[in-house]
Each structure stands twice: as structure tokens, then as C-alpha cells.
Amino acid sequence: MSGSRLPGTPAGEERVVLHVDMDCFYAACERRRDPTLAGEPVVVGMGYEAGERHGAVATASYEARAHGVESAQPISGALAALPRAATAPPDHEGPVGHYRPVDLPYYREVSEEVRAILHDVADAVREVSIDEAYLDVTDRVGWHSVEIFAGSLRERIEREAGVSASVGVAPNMSTAKVASDHDKPEGLVVVPPDAVREFLAPLPVDELHGVGPVTARELRSLGIETAGDLASTPRDRLVSRFGSRGGTIHDHARGRDERVVEPVGKPKSLSSESAFTEATDDVEVIRERLRRLADEVTARAESRDALYKTIGVKVVEPPFDVNTRARSLSGPVADASLVESVALDLAREFEGERVRKLGVRVSNLSFDAATQAPLDAWEGESPPPTSAEDDADDGPGGTERGGDPEGQTTFVDFS
Structure with a gap:
């Protein structure tokens, strides 16, 4: 298509924007937790247990959708279309669905793993919900190779986080979002600047x-x-x-959208994660990777003038057994050597275990240097492991489709 440069965009300055949208995210998380659900109709929702009278579908896998189950549908309608496998009569011959309750703390934990990957590949990330984000990668990749870049990102999310995503690439946010929806699931659609109007x-x-x-x-x-x-x-x-x-x-x-990809509000936590090609129990290899992750996350905190009160690690054992540990100070600090020391100490609990992925996180952030606390003021000698609920406080939160990630959470996934 000729002559379709975006109005007002100088030659050579088209942005490269990605919209990453997880596929049936809640259902994908449940499949990650229980691999036997792969390929089966999965429905995540509320109100399907015996005695419950009200409820709704939060998300349905594509296999469940093929049988008439849809997001936001009353659970009674879902059960009529697709009986629950756990309660179907022995002589039932039709398709059945595997129903699971909404588990937001777990979904936020998986979302945080995806978020860490996105922040690793892009300098500008706008998280708009628990399962989608915009990335501006203009300074990292050009249009000639962005398809390879986006494909590698999609493969990395599936390999390291265990869930699938669809990716749309375009010169602006609105077109990138349309592109990510265009070929779900596991889609990759690239719309170059000179093809926007033709695509839309x-x-x-x-x-x-x-x-x-x-x-x-x-x-x-x-x-x-x-x-x-x-x-x-x-x-x-x-x-x-x-x-x-x-x-x-x-x-x-008309393919015009002047919005800039930028974060919504200040982050509650900063993290860096890395997966091993093969799971390892080599203590020195694990410790060296933790040192690198601690260095990366403290550099990011320094670049944002952020102090942190809590230091944590994530240790993922095969296949996706996620363990988190954290310690807190009495007040926020900025100390790279302390982060490394605490991360190494927290990870000692897992020495001898096979590890497939590691993460280091600083949280309970403050952006006021005047609030820095003394470095010897620990809150307790050995705080208990952080729970999934504690982790969720620092997670992406937000509505599943659009909205402010600092707002209230709703349980409807339309991906």
C-alpha cells in the first residue's frame, strides 16, 4: 500500500508498539497448575458448587467456548451447555467441562512472571490489566526484524511462564490491540506503518x-x-x-493514535527474573544468577529513584512449583549490596533442589529519598515466607479488560 504513512509522523520515526494479550488467561493458569487439563474444556468461575444459587463464568477456554460457554455468562447457562465433569452422571456420553474456582492470588503470581519478561525486553511498558500490556520497543528493534522479536517474546512467555499469549505489532496502541485480537489464540499479527489503513x-x-x-x-x-x-x-x-x-x-x-506507551502510576514493586535452559541444582550457578538479577533490579530501582522496604526471591522448581521468600526492613533503603546479600541468604533454603527459574524483587517502594531508613533495622530475625496473598498486593491487579490497574478487580476475562 503506498502513501499511507501515519499523518503527522515524520519519515523514519514510526513507533514500534506491541500489544501482548494472554489467551484465556485464568484457564491457562489452571492448566499450568494441572497439566492434565491440556486440550480439555476448562471453565473458571463462581457458583457451580452444590448449593450455590448464583455465579458467573470468569473465563472459558476455547474448547469450552466451542460448546457455548462464554465469559460473563451465568453459571447456570454454562452448566446447561457443558455439564461439570466432577458431577456428570456415569452414563453421560456428551462433552463435559472442568470447572475451577477463581484464584486471583495465583493468577497474579503468574501475571507477575509474565510482567518480568515484558520489562526485560522493553523500556516502556504500560500494564492495563492482569493479562495484557503495551510495549514500546522502538529503541530495541526495527520494522525489518520485529516479527522475529515478537515471535521470540511469545515463545519465551510460554516457555518461562507456562501460559500462551497473542501479540499484535503496529505503529500505535489502538492498532496493536486490534492486531493482537485478530488471530487468537497464540496469534502473531504484524501491521507495518504503510499497511495500517489496508489492515483496518x-x-x-x-x-x-x-x-x-x-x-x-x-x-x-x-x-x-x-x-x-x-x-x-x-x-x-x-x-x-x-x-x-x-x-x-x-x-x-484511520490508523491514528497519538497516545504514548507509558506506565500507569508508580510501580509497587520491581523485579527481574531469569529461567535456566535446563533445571539445575548447581549452587554456584544459582548464586551467580541471583547476583546478576539483584544487580539488574537495583539498577532499575536506582534509575527510578526508588527506595525499597522489602527484598524477596522467587525460586521455581520443575515444572512450575513457585516458591517465594521475603524479608523486610523497618523503613525503605537503597542498597545494592544488601539486596544481593539478602537474596542469596533467602535462597539457601533451596540448596540441593533443582531450579528452573529465579527471580529477585524489591517491593513496598518509596520515591522520597528523605525517607531512607537505617540499614541495621530489620523487622524480625527470620520472617515467615510471603504468602500468595502478600505477593498479590504487589501484583498487577486491575480489571481483566481495560481499566486502571490500581482499581478494583473484576473477574471477567474476555481474551
């Missing part, structure tokens, strides 16, 4: 970022069926009907 034009309007079901119905009532129709509609007509949002969706249909 034939798509139904409800596939555009920012166009929900109600807006889509209104647009269709105006004879606007596709993104191409929307792009060719006079802008003032859309603004008159939808207000400023009309201008926004008009821009998105």
Missing part, C-alpha cells in the same frame, strides 16, 4: 479499539459497518452523534 478497512466496526456493542449498533444504524466506512465518514458527523469519543474512534479507524 475491512474489519467490522466492533473490532476497533474503543467501539463497544452499543456504539457498534448505533454505527450500524447509520450505515457504518466497517472500519473503512467509519474512516470515510465525516468527522464532524461522528462528533455530533458521539461527542469527543466520535473523534477518537474516527482516528482509530
Whole structure:
């Protein structure tokens, strides 16, 4: 396609933006925990236990969706479409579903593993929910090799975190999001700058970022069926009907989005993680990797002028047995040698065990240097291991689809 450079973007300055969206994330986490669920219909939700009268589906695997189970559906409808395997009568011959309760602390733990990978490959990461994020990798990769880069990222997420993702690549956020939804699951769609309008034009309007079901119905009532129709509609007509949002969706249909990929608010924790090619019990190899991770995470904290009160490690044993340990100071500090020392000490508990992945994290962050505490003020000699709930406080949080990651969590996954 010729002459389709994004309006207002100088030659050679097109951004390279990725949208990473996990595939049926809650169900994928349950499969990671129980590999026997691979390929089976999995439904994560509430209200399917005997005696419970109300509930809803949080997410359904693609196999479950094939039998009519959908996210946000009443659990009664899901059970009618796909009986629960645990309670199906012995003579039942049709398909059955494997129902699991929502376990947000565990999902946040897995999400944090994915988040660590994203921050390792990109300098600018905007986490918009527990299972999706935008990355600006302009300074790391060019358009000539971004497909290889994105494919490697997707493979790394599956290899190290045990869940799958779809990745969309485009010169702006809204188009990248459309691209990541375009070929789910495990999709990889790259939309170069000169192909944005061509890619968007034939798509139904409800596939555009920012166009929900109600807006889509209104647009269709105006004879606007596709993104191409929307792009060719006079802008003032859309603004008159939808207000400023009309201008926004008009821009998105034309491949325009001036938003910058930047974090939402200040982080609650910083971490660095690394997986071994093969699990190892070599103490020196493990300790050297911990030293490198401690150096990486303290460098990131220093670059953000962040102090930290809690120092922790993550030790993952095969296949995905996650162990976390942490210690806290009486106040926030910035001390790289202390982080290394504490990380090595915490990991001693696992000496002799085979390890497939390691992580170092600093949390309970402060961004005021005046609050730095004395370095000899520990809160207790040997605090107990952090629980999944404690880890969740530092996790990505947020709504499953859009919204502020510091806001309340809802249990609906539309990936």
C-alpha cells in the first residue's frame, strides 16, 4: 500500500508498539497448575458448587467456548451447555467441562512472571490489566526484524511462564490491540506503518479499539459497518452523534493514535527474573544468577529513584512449583549490596533442589529519598515466607479488560 504513512509522523520515526494479550488467561493458569487439563474444556468461575444459587463464568477456554460457554455468562447457562465433569452422571456420553474456582492470588503470581519478561525486553511498558500490556520497543528493534522479536517474546512467555499469549505489532496502541485480537489464540499479527489503513478497512466496526456493542449498533444504524466506512465518514458527523469519543474512534479507524506507551502510576514493586535452559541444582550457578538479577533490579530501582522496604526471591522448581521468600526492613533503603546479600541468604533454603527459574524483587517502594531508613533495622530475625496473598498486593491487579490497574478487580476475562 503506498502513501499511507501515519499523518503527522515524520519519515523514519514510526513507533514500534506491541500489544501482548494472554489467551484465556485464568484457564491457562489452571492448566499450568494441572497439566492434565491440556486440550480439555476448562471453565473458571463462581457458583457451580452444590448449593450455590448464583455465579458467573470468569473465563472459558476455547474448547469450552466451542460448546457455548462464554465469559460473563451465568453459571447456570454454562452448566446447561457443558455439564461439570466432577458431577456428570456415569452414563453421560456428551462433552463435559472442568470447572475451577477463581484464584486471583495465583493468577497474579503468574501475571507477575509474565510482567518480568515484558520489562526485560522493553523500556516502556504500560500494564492495563492482569493479562495484557503495551510495549514500546522502538529503541530495541526495527520494522525489518520485529516479527522475529515478537515471535521470540511469545515463545519465551510460554516457555518461562507456562501460559500462551497473542501479540499484535503496529505503529500505535489502538492498532496493536486490534492486531493482537485478530488471530487468537497464540496469534502473531504484524501491521507495518504503510499497511495500517489496508489492515483496518475491512474489519467490522466492533473490532476497533474503543467501539463497544452499543456504539457498534448505533454505527450500524447509520450505515457504518466497517472500519473503512467509519474512516470515510465525516468527522464532524461522528462528533455530533458521539461527542469527543466520535473523534477518537474516527482516528482509530484511520490508523491514528497519538497516545504514548507509558506506565500507569508508580510501580509497587520491581523485579527481574531469569529461567535456566535446563533445571539445575548447581549452587554456584544459582548464586551467580541471583547476583546478576539483584544487580539488574537495583539498577532499575536506582534509575527510578526508588527506595525499597522489602527484598524477596522467587525460586521455581520443575515444572512450575513457585516458591517465594521475603524479608523486610523497618523503613525503605537503597542498597545494592544488601539486596544481593539478602537474596542469596533467602535462597539457601533451596540448596540441593533443582531450579528452573529465579527471580529477585524489591517491593513496598518509596520515591522520597528523605525517607531512607537505617540499614541495621530489620523487622524480625527470620520472617515467615510471603504468602500468595502478600505477593498479590504487589501484583498487577486491575480489571481483566481495560481499566486502571490500581482499581478494583473484576473477574471477567474476555481474551
